[in-house]
Amino acid sequence: MKHLFLLALKSAWNRRFTLSLTVIAIALSVAMLLGVERLREQAHEGFSQSIAATDLVVGARTSPVQLMLYAVFRIGEATNNMTWASYQYITKNPLIAWSIPISLGDSHHGFPVLGTTPDYFTHFHYGDAQLLTFKQGKPFKTTFDAVLGAEVAKQLNYKLGSALTLNHGMSSAGPQHGDKPFAVVGILAPTGTPVDRTVHISLEAITAIHLDWVAGAPMPGFSIPPKYVKKFDLAPKEITAALIGLKNRAAVFKVQREVNNYAKEPLLGVMPGVALEQLWQVVNVAEKSLMAVSAMVVVVGLSGLVAVVLAGLNERRRELAILRSVGAKPRDVFVLLSCEGLFITILGIIFGVLLLTILTTLFAPIAQARYGIAIQASSLSLAELRLLSVVMLVGLLASLVPGYRAYKLSLLDGLTPRI
Amino acid sequence: MPNATSRIVIRDLVFRYPGMASPCLDITSFQADAGDRIFLYGPSGSGKSTLLGLLGGVLAAEKGTIHLLGQDFSALTQSQRDRIRADHIGFIFQQFNLIPYLSVIENVLLPCRFSPRRLAQTLSDDNSPTLAAERLLGQLDLHPALWKKPVTQLSVGQQQRVAAARALIGKPEIVIADEPTSALDADRQAVFLDLLLRECNNAHALLLFVSHDQRLATAFNREIDLTTINRAVTENLTA
Numbered sequence: 118m119k120h121l122f123l124l125a126l127k128s129a130w131n132r133r134f135t136l137s138l139t140v141i142a143i144a145l146s147v148a149m150l151l152g153v154e155r156l157r158e159q160a161h162e163g164f165s166q167s168i169a170a171t172d173l174v175v176g177a178r179t180s181p182v183q184l185m186l187y188a189v190f191r192i193g194e195a196t197n198n199m200t201w202a203s204y205q206y207i208t209k210n211p212l213i214a215w216s217i218p219i220s221l222g223d224s225h226h227g228f229p230v231l232g233t234t235p236d237y238f239t240h241f242h243y244g245d246a247q248l249l250t251f252k253q254g255k256p257f258k259t260t261f262d263a264v265l266g267a268e269v270a271k272q273l274n275y276k277l278g279s280a281l282t283l284n285h286g287m288s289s290a291g292p293q294h295g296d297k298p299f300a301v302v303g304i305l306a307p308t309g310t311p312v313d314r315t316v317h318i319s320l321e322a323i324t325a326i327h328l329d330w331v332a333g334a335p336m337p338g339f340s341i342p343p344k345y346v347k348k349f350d351l352a353p354k355e356i357t358a359a360l361i362g363l364k365n366r367a368a369v370f371k372v373q374r375e376v377n378n379y380a381k382e383p384l385l386g387v388m389p390g391v392a393l394e395q396l397w398q399v400v401n402v403a404e405k406s407l408m409a410v411s412a413m414v415v416v417v418g419l420s421g422l423v424a425v426v427l428a429g430l431n432e433r434r435r436e437l438a439i440l441r442s443v444g445a446k447p448r449d450v451f452v453l454l455s456c457e458g459l460f461i462t463i464l465g466i467i468f469g470v471l472l473l474t475i476l477t478t479l480f481a482p483i484a485q486a487r488y489g490i491a492i493q494a495s496s497l498s499l500a501e502l503r504l505l506s507v508v509m510l511v512g513l514l515a516s517l518v519p520g521y522r523a524y525k526l527s528l529l530d531g532l533t534p535r536i
Numbered sequence: 537m538p539n540a541t542s543r544i545v546i547r548d549l550v551f552r553y554p555g556m557a558s559p560c561l562d563i564t565s566f567q568a569d570a571g572d573r574i575f576l577y578g579p580s581g582s583g584k585s586t587l588l589g590l591l592g593g594v595l596a597a598e599k600g601t602i603h604l605l606g607q608d609f610s611a612l613t614q615s616q617r618d619r620i621r622a623d624h625i626g627f628i629f630q631q632f633n634l635i636p637y638l639s640v641i642e643n644v645l646l647p648c649r650f651s652p653r654r655l656a657q658t659l660s661d662d663n664s665p666t667l668a669a670e671r672l673l674g675q676l677d678l679h680p681a682l683w684k685k686p687v688t689q690l691s692v693g694q695q696q697r698v699a700a701a702r703a704l705i706g707k708p709e710i711v712i713a714d715e716p717t718s719a720l721d722a723d724r725q726a727v728f729l730d731l732l733l734r735e736c737n738n739a740h741a742l743l744l745f746v747s748h749d750q751r752l753a754t755a756f757n758r759e760i761d762l763t764t765i766n767r768a769v770t771e772n773l774t775a
Binding site: 442448 | 595632646714
């Protein structure tokens with residue numbers, strides 16, 4: 118067997134220029150397949166890592182997925198807010214251990230601005246129930262303090278003490294809250310979650326910057342300078358959503374029911390896990406089609422392999438006859454040709470994985486910055502290994518085609534090929 | 537009863553390709569012994585390739601028997617016949633005898649890869665298979681400088697000598713040469729033939745030399761016209 122492998126290797130090496138194109142095709146298709154799988158895995162991972170230890174997310178009534186998307190992942194915008202009074206009423210429930218109000222809607226250079234209370238820094242969990250940690254500085258204390266996520270500080274090159282102004286709405290082309298600058302008092306350590314891309318300010322600050330605003334625009338001819346905002350009541354009227362942690366997990370359905378049945382305002386309480394599951398169901402269709410397309414591309418790559426090896430076969434009938442004359446069995450010829458396809462598949466897979474590793478290393482920072490998806494050039498996951506072994510298996514089956522053809526030819530030709 | 541020393545014995549052999557109405561080979565009797573240097577004259581269409589296929593065991597007879605070194609081919613499987621070919625027969629063809637992606641030495645050593653017996657027999661005279669290959673190449677007047685060259689850069693005559701070394705390595709009992717000189721000019725034909733005959737003598741191998749060029753026949757101790765022993769040809773011609 119060993120000498121057949123060597124023979125197949127030498128033969129393939131002899132035709133390396135033709136075969137390398139096939140290797141490239143397979144490598145590209147494998148890289149694509151793995152890339153899609155890795156993106157999928159890491160998006161799932163990213164989403165599930167974004168929130169932990171939170172039992173309920175509460176907001177104005179909408180779809181659970183929608184609520185999760187804007188309240189936790191900062192994707193899209195809230196259509197409705199919930200009143201501060203409702204929030205206060207609901208969180209009075211003795212079953213509740215902690216709660217974090219969040220108020221969204223403004224932005225800074227495209228990064229979402231989140232108004233909250235200092236509780237955010239003591240109760241918000243991500244990943245495997247980790248708390249946020251400060252790389253520098255401390256939580257906000259006064260009205261115009263801001264705490265930056267790691268990515269915000271890194272990209273905009275902000276340090277402690279840097280001044281920044283906010284935009285109204287999510288567009289950086291929208292109206293400015295230019296008259297009320299904030300100072301950076303804290304920068305969080307990286308988390309690999311949307312927190313990294315968030316500017317945190319107090320709920321009071323959200324009220325303060327909108328004091329002189331009406332219906333989403335500055336009141337013409339009227340402006341309140343920052344030093345006077347303290348004279349106004351800065352207690353929030355509305356918030357976007359609230360994250361709630363319970364003393365006892367088992368009570369989650371009870372609290373959820375109370376939220377959903379709250380009479381004064383239509384509210385929605387969702388369990389993050391359940392909402393995520395729904396989100397996956399939505400995304401699943403897209404993922405499946407992407408996977409199907411990538412699988413097709415792999416099949417195209419492997420068909421190319423079969424075509425190239427088969428096309429070369431006719432010119433090699435003399436070679437096969439020589440091998441027969443020195444004692445090769447038709448079976449050996451079969452193994453020889455099948456090995457060749459197998460080598461190409463293996464090489465394609467190796468180069469595909471290498472290619473993907475290079476690409477992810479190159480593009481991980483961009484994906485992190487633009488989409489908040491942390492792609493790691495990690496070692497192969499179990500699911501990826503499973504995919505690769507399927508590719509390998511299909512490659513092996515495909516390689517049997519030229520192997521069988523060569524077997525038939527060598528039986529037909531014997532020692533004297535009829536070319 | 538075939539002679540025990542006979543290396544090839546053919547009796548009442550009939551062979552027909554699938555789908556053909558009449559047989560293309562019909563040989564009543566043929567026998568070849570160890571010391572024979574047989575010149576087998578066969579113009580194209582005389583069933584030459586078919587006979588070689590049958591002797592090499594890649595084709596199976598429809599009727600009759602072929603004994604190679606006392607073994608009855610008709611009683612053997614394809615795989616067993618492949619083994620006998622690997623172990624006992626060295627082939628040289630007209631041209632393009634060599635595997636282009638193997639070195640000269642690797643080409644010579646090919647039979648040893650498929651036949652443990654021939655691998656073992658290289659060690660009876662030489663310390664290693666490679667040394668056996670080099671010795672044969674030297675005896676066939678192929679200069680060591682050429683051994684390193686890609687086989688595709690060798691001249692046709694040089695390639696045929698490499699093929700001869702390959703046919704002879706591991707001392708097979710039978711060497712079958714199918715028009716090995718037809719691609720060579722007259723001078724080189726004579727040189728090649730001398731070398732081949734000498735090496736077959738050294739190896740005590742039966743040489744079956746097939747050609748349509750009857751001028752070469754004088755160097756051999758037996759001359760057989762395939763058209764006369766193959767009744768299928770005679771019938772076809774008279775029909």
